[in-house]
Amino acid sequence: MRLFKVAVGNKVITNLQNRLCVFSPINNKVFGVIPKIESSKELNLIFQNAKKHFYEFQKTSFQYRKKILLNFVELLKQKKEDLVSILIWEIAKNKKLALEEIERTINYIEDTIDEYKNIIKSNNRVIDESIHHIKGKQGNFSLQPLGVVLAITPFNYPLNLLIAKIVPALISGNVVVFKPSTQGACIAAYISTLLYKAGFSNGEISCVIGKGSEIGDTLIENHNIDMISFTGSTKVGIHIAKKQPLIPMVLELGGKDAAIVLEDVNIKKVVKEIIKGSFTYNGQRCTSIKRVFVDNKIKKEFLDEMNFQLKFLTIGSAAKGNYDITELIDKEAVIHNLKLLEDAFYHGAKSAQKVKIVGNNILKPIVLFNVSDNAKIIKEEQFGPVLPIMFFDTIEEAIKMTNSSKFGLQASIFTKKIDLAFEIANRLEVVTVNINKSSSRSPDIFPFGGIKHSGKGLQGIRESILSMNRIKGIIENS
Ligand code: G3P
Secondary structure (H helix, E strand, C coil): CEECCEEECCEEECCCCCEEEEECCCCCCEEEEEECCCCHHHHHHHHHHHHHHHHHHCCCCHHHHHHHHHHHHHHHHHCHHHHHHHHHHHHCCCHHHHHHHHHHHHHHHHHHHHHHHHHHHHHCEEECCCCCCCCCEEEEEEEEECCEEEEEECCCCCCHHHHHHHHHHHHCCCEEEEEECCCCHHHHHHHHHHHHHHCCCCCCEEECCCCHHHHHHHHHHCCCCCEEEEECCHHHHHHHHHHCCCCCEEEECCCCEEEEECCCCCHHHHHHHHHHHHHHHHHCCCCCEEEEEEEHHHHHHHHHHHHHHHCCCCECCCCCCCCCECCCCCHHHHHHHHHHHHHHHHCCCECCCCCCEECCCEECCEEEECCCCCCHHHCCCCCCCEEEEEEECCHHHHHHHHHCCCEECEEEEECCCHHHHHHHHHHCCCCEEEECCCCCCCCCCCCEECEECCEECEECHHHHHHHCEEEEEEEEEC
């Protein structure tokens, strides 16, 4: 068991009188213990202090904020091994994926610093009499930070998605209160102490630890919040939007990304890519491929190849090696997937694989076919290593099936006919379509977001910065 400190405003808290215990999915035992927030009074004070400090922090220079962020990058590099070990034990991410998450996060910070400079240049504008119909006016428009940003982050990318909210906020001169999910709270607390050590030690950041069910509403209702960036479930996203209808908000919610496979593809290659897109980190990515639609003309070859290649996925504990399939985040996640499987089989689905749990919380990957439209797996997010494959006769049908989901995050199209792929892409009700690759948020510099039940607003580097600033206009009249 490991004790974590947490940075809240201008203090690092070590007192474990009120604490949150985080269990490891690897052995279901307590992995980390962190000081938690108990009362609404404490929480309100955190926001009050954050707002107070914002008025000071917004006056700091870009160079000052950049320097602290670069100190933070250095600390991330120094602590890489420790970060990897926390990611392995707290969320059962294998070492290779954990390292990738850290690397992409470092790139994210460096790219954000560069992009902020460009954004400021292109958004600070003077509009005056050089425009023929403007007389006696000079409009000075510039970007200004919003104030207190509340970041709420999920378990699956607890480092990257945290930084992707905190860093665009801080570089712009906002202050941040962040609340990680319980699974992911250890790494968030650890990161808060690194940010503090790097120089954000006067009240710029506050990490709030606690169960959403206990402090969630007090947290999101606070009147000192100026912006919310949330990644998590659609249910919670809608709840937040209802509680704070007027403040700017970016919501990254669920996904049910489809892959459409046309008949002209190299089946071996496409199956390999879909397996990667679907089963990386056990399918626990919002961008995992969660439905596959294949042209009926290649049904047999596609299924045979899928069942063949599935056997090569390695399965084992995240603590023991770089296995493809590791522990799901908790027992509930296993149960959720088992229920979806049971329901799919009840509705007539077939599979060449057997349902099997290995060790603790590890569900062997399963591909389903003959899946009925009435099965829950068609509509609900599985967030696990279970993949339904359906077949179509016409492209119209494939488009209709893809758009039938309430989610609208990303989709993939596999074909050699690029013009046709563009045509289909333009008709899919999602934000991003990937041609001949599986869905993915990365590279993080790309704009990323969802429509329908997948969310609103955009992330990405430029988009996140813009979402955390507003235009201020000062008009000089002569
Ligand atoms: O889970 C959501 C998302 O951030 C995953 O990122 O790059 O693996 O698609 P990526």
